[in-house]
Amino acid sequence: MTDIIEAYLKKVLKQQEQVEIRRSEIAELFDCVPSQINYVINTRFTIQKGYLVESKRGGGGYIRIIKVQVLDESDMLNTMIEIIGNNISERDAKSVVQKLYDDKIISKREAKLMIVAMDKSLYTGDRVTDNRVRANLLRSMLANLRYEEPNKRKAD
Amino acid sequence: MTDIIEAYLKKVLKQQEQVEIRRSEIAELFDCVPSQINYVINTRFTIQKGYLVESKRGGGGYIRIIKVQVLDESDMLNTMIEIIGNNISERDAKSVVQKLYDDKIISKREAKLMIVAMDKSLYTGDRVTDNRVRANLLRSMLANLRYEEPNKRKAD
DNA sequence: ATTTGTTTGACTATTTTTGACTAATAATAA
């Protein structure tokens, strides 16, 4: 169900840079409880994946999903480094890497290298420590890409 | 039983490069316990045999088996993985990466990514822990370079 | 007899679904 709603919203977002919905309407359309929509948004339209969400309650309320657009590569990397901050979960970290790949800032091989390095099983086992170390690693890797000479190996 | 399930999955994989199953369904189909499926996968669809396995739990969960191509440099990478073992210093780790670059197994960008990830300053500060985590990271990254996924068409 | 491989099931981990309760805003009444 989550996947279906996600696909529906992404399809709309392919043609428009933002989409505005009424939560109860979408819930009715897909025959699910309204809070399911929140779940979809919280797990699939995060800032790490490149989306911003605004909403308003009360009469005429809405939920608006906006595709964030960044100007260039260096801008994108800086933005991502900020988003990462001092801690990041495995899931969010993988979303960040996936986003960089989708936007052709890194190659598939680079993406895979980075994604395996985000895996929880490699760290200490203490969640707080791990999230901090993971953020350190990811920020360093992204910062490194920023100062790189023009990409010779074309992103596939 | 293991052989039968293995044969079934391999037959499907002969026609498709990947197969996605629901664990409980396959268990029911062959009238065995669900964890039998894990046994089959763990013993017959390992990365050494050229298979990659992904899965998701929860509603709409699945197990996906993907046939991958093992690359020529696989043997060398395996040797290096063994040498790394459970602990490695920053200096030795960087030498390993440098060797991969010299041998043209990784690109310059990949090398730089990996080298920054080996840096002591990113870890916990406890030398023993750090050497272990670093070894985990490096081994995982090398393991990932051993194979290549087939090009899969993206459904839109 | 010993070792190696397989089957089973209890327990754990993860992700999604659901619904009761809460919060915010708009519309309306006083």
Place this chain on the structure above:
DNA sequence: TTATTATTAGTCAAAAATAGTCAAACAAAT
């Protein structure tokens, strides 16, 4: 204007729906 009510959306935790782990029991091979 202010208070009240209606109309949204948000939060959170429990329940449900998956898959994973591990070790004991069992079977097969040496």
